[in-house]
Amino acid sequence: MTPLLDIQGILAAGRQQTGTKAFHMAKLKKTGFTVPRTWCIPTPVYEAYLANTGIRDRIGIELNRKAFDRMRWEEIWDVSLRIRNFFLTTPLPSSLDERLTRELAAACNDFPVAVRSSAPGEDEKASSFAGLHASFLNVTSPASIVTHIKLVWASLFSDAALLYRRELGLAVERSTMAVLIQELIPSDCSGVFFSRNPANSRQMLIEAVWGLNQGLVDGDIAPDRWHLDRTTGRIEAHYDPKRSHCIQAGTGGVERVALTPALADKPPLEPAMIDQVREAGRRLESLFEQPQDMEWTFWQNRFYVLQSRAITTSASKDTDDKRTWYLSLHRSYDNLKALYDKIEHCLIPKMIQVAEDLGRIDLSALSPSNLCAEIDRRQAVYDHWVKVYWADFIPFAHGIRLFGQVYNDAVKPADPYEFMTLLENTGLKSVRRNTLLEELAECIRTDPGLARTLAQHGRAPSDHRFSRLLADFIEEFGDLSCTTGTGNECQYGDTAIIRILLAYSQRSAKRLDPSDPGTLEDSYLKAFAPDQQTYAKDLLHLGRESFRLRDDDNIHLGRIEARLHEALQEGQTRLSAPGNNPADLACLTKIPALSAGALNADTASASGTFQRTETGEPDTVSDRWFRARQIVGHPAGQGIARGTARVIRDPGDLTGFNEGEVLICQGVDPNMTFVIPLAAAVVEARGGMLIHGAIIAREYGLPCVTGADRILEYIQTGDRVTVDGYLGIVTCETSPD
Amino acid sequence: MDNQTLFTTIQDLIDSRQLAVLCTQKDGHPYASLVAVAATQKLNRIIFLTPKTTRKYDNLTACPNAAFLINNSENRTEDFYQATAVTATGTVIHVPDAEQQALTDIYLARHPHLESFAAAPTTALVCVKISKYILVNRFQNVFELAVTP
Structure with a gap:
């Protein structure tokens, strides 16, 4: 088995062993296109690694611990993280490692390379794994290349790739992976070319950015876009974005840098360069006999084809292919940073303000029709914030994932969740809430008279410190008994919170046991070069904020929900009060949440994911x-x-x-x-x-x-x-x- | 069949199978379970891992006598004359801390994918000192082998 194939070796081994991407590159080179220097680690190397290290069995156990179709995407991410760590922490068998390292040193020791996935079946017409499997740019030294080869292999099991395979009905256990090693072309400008625009079959499409393609592919850099007539090649439209940054090779990977004013002012492609891209794309379509999606770059006025693949049927807008959504599970650092600013400085202050504004309204003073309007308004406000929650807060939770991945890559810990220690105990709002509950419980513990009063009457004298603390608590966090879950639990009684506090008081005080993350933080930071320290610290900060907000956003949303509930409670009270004129209350009866039995029904449906299933007739299973x-x-x-x-x-x-x-x-x-x-x-x-x-x-x-x-x-x-x-x-x- | 052939046959069978049936009992209630096993080179110890919350662990804590059944049947008629089955009987022994790692290494060499299972504090490494092996082949041939304690 030859672990590193050159162009001739790739052509001889064939597409099944080298994957579509590597095989196409070899074919392009043979046909006379200018392509970067290219090698391939064929699939038998991956198979040998899996078999000789026992990883295949460990992956099997991970994937089959639970039925895949019963897993939520968060569980799939966990599985993916653990499998990725198998690859990170398991070295190649020594003989394979020595030979591959030797051959890489001979082939590409003195220039940086890109390490890309090239799975058989990837980038076929009917399915595209573009973006689902990993690629790494600017990798130097044979040892680092070997590490990144393993990460590309691991990306067969990324959450997005697992989900996409399930959608296509492909067996995960039988999937395999070749790896393409390409000389990294520094790139003055880069882009993609569709010989048939997925959105308009009459057109061709070019997208271009300054620098490397990474920013365009990740969606972090807005590209210039040209629509060309597919028959004549004439430019029909040019979309001119606001250009500010580009992606360049940096220490240990790539970095986002600001464009000079001169570059920001002009499109990356001159008309002659557009012609060159277009003609290359046409030739590729002719060579592969189907419309192509080509990645290209210019460097020192020389044009390179970086890869070419069939445009997938999934790219058309009428498909139900969910690859785009799966890709959205991964957010780049820049994307998350922008999202953090929006959440921390805009959305959360607004949520707090909204809850406070709603709380200032005296509901009891409203006329029935005004109360109806207020309920409608609060429902609309709440619905709006639920949408924001899904659109912005949930995606921001991916900051935890991004940090976890970077941590694991840098530190290679045995426990893939070690990074959580660095994120936890950073002041969750719910932990603060529980600390205050402990304080209230301590009041009861130290005052037996208070405990008796609370147990008998469900409330304390208004001038007692306990009452003041409880009022402060409810002001900050709401009445637990009314805001848990669906917001409909007041039917369980106003004294629910008192019962909980009595339970707290009957056990010894329990304090959080904060672990000391200092040592871990040191070892994390030491894994980065001096010029990467800022990035490493920023990412840790982002991970911590993502972790903190993951909890706090729910609390803030819960407070808005509680305001809606208060209005509904007021409506309920008015409907059940004796002596009211039914005509005045007509609008209230039309509110779905206040219609007969709605509260109970809502509670059951919101919380009732469980429905007991009676199985069979008891007379036939009486002794079973x-x-x-x-x-x-x-x-x-x-x-x-x-x-x-x-x-x-x-x-x-x-x-x-x-x-x-x-x-x-x-x-x-x-x-x-x-x-x-x-x-x-x-x-x-x-x-x-x-x-x-x-x-x-x-x-x-x-x-x-x-x-x-x-x-x-x-x-x-x-x-x-x-x-x-x-x-x-x-x-x-x-x-x- | 001679002593050495019997020993080698048993060793080969154990080495070729991932799983064995473990038999335990407590208060007269019998119990059987499937476990991933490994044997020491002299065949005088069979080891396996189990969570401490399981019934088999509970049973062995109450009664250390255990038996294993290891066989190569393939659920075909030919099994009646082609399959070989080995029963091993013995007693659970305490493994001193100093010997834990060596036995764990033997076990993980056989089942490397169970590394994280082995590392959990709630997982027990159970070592059964085997006193006797009983091999059955060709439908009803039965041979017994006593091993060095």
Whole structure:
């Protein structure tokens, strides 16, 4: 097996061993196109690595721990992260490593290269993995090239690639990967060319940016765009963006740099260069006998073709191919930085302001028609912020992922979640909320008289410090008993928060055990060169903010939701009050949330992801019984704990929560985290290491298992369970026979 | 069949299979489970990993007697005369801390993909001191081999 093929070797080995991208490059070179110097690591090298290191079996276990179609994308990202770490931390077998390193040193030791994916089946007409598999630019030294080859292999299992394969019905286990090694052309300007515009089959399309193509491909740099008549080649339109930056080779990769005013003022392509791109594209279409999507670059007035692939059917707008959405799961550093500014300095202050403005309105003073209008307005405000949440807040959570990936690449830790230690304990709003709850509980602990009064009457004297603290708490965070989950839980009583505080007070004070992230931070920063320190620190900051906001945004949204709920409560009160004129209240009865039974129905539908399924007729199974003994999920918080299960199927179940119980739920709503300090362990049916419950459980050092599929069907409140947060196993106590 | 042939046949069979059936009991309740095993070179120890929360671990804590069944049947009629089955019987022994790593290395050499499972603090490395192997082939030929403790 030859680990490094040159152009002749690529042509001899064929497309199946070298992948479409590498095979096309070899064909282009043979046909006379100017292409960068090119080599290929064929698929047998990947196969040998998998077989000889045992990684194939480890990947098999990861991919089959849970049915793929039962995984949420966050779980798929977790699987992907763990698999990526297998590749990062597992060296090539020594004989293969020595030979490949030797051949790379002989071929490309004295210039930087691009390391690109070239999977067989990639970039075919019916499917395009463009952007789903990894490519790395400006890689120097054989050792670094080998590391990046492994990362390209690992990208077969990126979350986006796994999802796309599932959509296409391709077997992940049988996928394989070749790697293209290309001399990096420094690039004065670069771009893409579609010999048939996906949006208009009469046209050709050119997009161009200054510098390297990376910014265009990642969507960070807006390109100049030309539409050309496909028959005549005449330019029909030129779209002139605001040019400010370009991507260039920098230390250990690429960097975004500001354009000089002269470059910012002019398009990257002159008319003659457009002709050159167009003619190359036409020749490619003729060579491959189908419309082509070509990447190209100019350097020192010389034109290079970087790659050419068939335009996929998926590029047409009438397709339901979701590749674009999968790609959006990954955000670049610059994109996330801009999003952070928007969230921190614009959206969150606005959310706080909106909640405060709504809170100043005296609902009891409104006429029935004004109250109806206010409810409608609040519903619209809330709906708006839910949309913002999905459009901006959720994508910003990808900052955690980006940091995790950079951390793992730099530090190569054995635990792929080690990076979380650097992000946690940074002042989550819900942790502050729980600290205040502890303070209230301490009041009860130290004052037996207060405890008795609260237990009997559900409230404390108004001049008691406890009452003042509670009023402050409710002012800042809302009444827990009214804002958990769907906002409809006031039916469980105004004293719910008092009951929770009494439970808090009956156990010893529990404090967070903040780990010292200082050592990890040092080792993380030491993994970067001196001129990359700023980037490394900025990225850590971004990761921490992403982590913090992931919690806080839910709290802010919860406060707006609570304002809507207050208005609905006022409507409910008026509808049920005796002596009201029905005509005055007609508009209230038309509000869906206030129609008969709506509150109960809403509660059931919002929280009720569980519907018990009765199985069969009891007369035929009278001497048969069924129980789950062990349920496997993902280990999301280390530790082991045993306790009585408290299954949360309805937000009201929370108010009966006792200290030392195991919290089992579909997913911990950020607004329900106040019971977590009371829990012995947390189990969520919803999966993912970075989901809310897992994060908070780790904050409190509790064992946590996530992605325990269908656990709400298998476990009842009162069952005795053991939660193994190291292995991700929930064991139910059953009799031996 | 001689002593050495029997030893080698048993060794080859164990080395060729990933999994064995483990038999345990507690308070008279029998229990069988599938475990990934590895044997030491002299065949006098069989080791496996299990979470400490499992029934097999609970049973072995209460009663250290254990048996394994390892076989190469393929669910075909030919199994009746072609398959070989080995039963190993023995007792769970405590592994001193100083010997844990050596046994873990033997185990992971056989099952490298279980590395993270082995590393979890809630996973137990169980070592069974084997006293006897019983090999069955050609439908009803049965041979017994006692190994050095």
